Amino acid sequence: xxxGQLGALATRSPEVHVVEGALYTDWESIYQDNVVKVxxxxxxxxxxxxxxxxLTSEVFVKSLPNLSLPSPVVQVNGYINVAxxxxxxxxxxxxYGAPVVDVEVENIGQANDVAPTTEGTGRAGRILALLPERxxxxxxxxxxRGCSIKEAARELGVTPGNAKIIQYRALRxxxxxxxxxxx
Amino acid sequence: xxxxxxRIAAFVDDVIQNRRPRxxxxxxxxxxxxxxxxxxxxxxxxxxxxxxxxxxxxxxxxSVTVPNVLARDRRHRVEVRRRIYP
Numbered sequence: 001x002x003x004g005q006l007g008a009l010a011t012r013s014p015e016v017h018v019v020e021g022a023l024y025t026d027w028e029s030i031y032q033d034n035v036v037k038v039x040x041x042x043x044x045x046x047x048x049x050x051x052x053x054x055l056t057s058e059v060f061v062k063s064l065p066n067l068s069l070p071s072p073v074v075q076v077n078g079y080i081n082v083a084x085x086x087x088x089x090x091x092x093x094x095x096y097g098a099p100v101v102d103v104e105v106e107n108i109g110q111a112n113d114v115a116p117t118t119e120g121t122g123r124a125g126r127i128l129a130l131l132p133e134r135x136x137x138x139x140x141x142x143x144x145r146g147c148s149i150k151e152a153a154r155e156l157g158v159t160p161g162n163a164k165i166i167q168y169r170a171l172r173x174x175x176x177x178x179x180x181x182x183x
Numbered sequence: 184x185x186x187x188x189x190r191i192a193a194f195v196d197d198v199i200q201n202r203r204p205r206x207x208x209x210x211x212x213x214x215x216x217x218x219x220x221x222x223x224x225x226x227x228x229x230x231x232x233x234x235x236x237x238x239x240x241x242x243x244x245x246s247v248t249v250p251n252v253l254a255r256d257r258r259h260r261v262e263v264r265r266r267i268y269p
């Protein structure tokens with residue numbers, strides 16, 4: 001794979017062009033067309049680079065052996081989507097003891113799957129907007145401004161121990177709001 | 184690791200520093216909190232841009248891990264070439 005191509009891949013705008021009846025005829029194209037989309041989706045679910053990178057690789061390792069070439073783009077997307085769900089469910093099960101349940105994930109290959117997030121918009125922005133002021137404040141300090149728990153505590157005028165409790169409650173509330181958005 | 188409040192705080196510390204978080208067996212409530220924390224950490228503009236080196240190296244890794252992928256790719260290209268230039 002040429003570096004020039006990869007450079008373009010890493011920075012190109014995340015538009016999705018799926019032509020009905022289009023075929024993939026080589027593995028590299030499958031990888032190039034999907035690696036950024038898969039990575040971004042994984043990152044949005046695990047929130048950190050090392051895990052997102054491992055899981056992205058795992059998705060390709062899991063889905064490619066099931067494919068033969070040439071393959072319709074729609075079929076390839078289908079295999080990748082199945083692998084994404086399985087790899088994510090396995091991640092949460094292996095590392096945090098989560099029960100095996102179907103993971104809610106957007107499908108790659110949809111027009112809005114890799115739309116860039118802008119501050120205050122998107123699901124995360126909507127969740128924050130619905131939180132009570134103090135809960136929103138601690139989460140904005142931590143996730144938006146990258147404050148340590150001590151810095152966030154100072155901003156809120158509480159002890160670090162209290163800030164951790166406020167943060168825990170805020171995240172549980174945010175999770176409830178997020179689940180309400182899905183149903 | 185200590186209590187749920189501390190475990191979740193440690194997880195948040197890790198994700199906002201873009202580190203691999205510590206693993207632990209989470210309760211259902213903790214799982215919900217972890218997932219939303221991961222979602223919030225991944226939601227800010229530019230945060231989800233992959234490292235260029237990763238994008239370059241991952242294909243090589245995948246090719247080694249799934250050895251028949253590259254072999255099949257090469258075979259296919261040879262077949263196509265033969266069809267075009269018999």
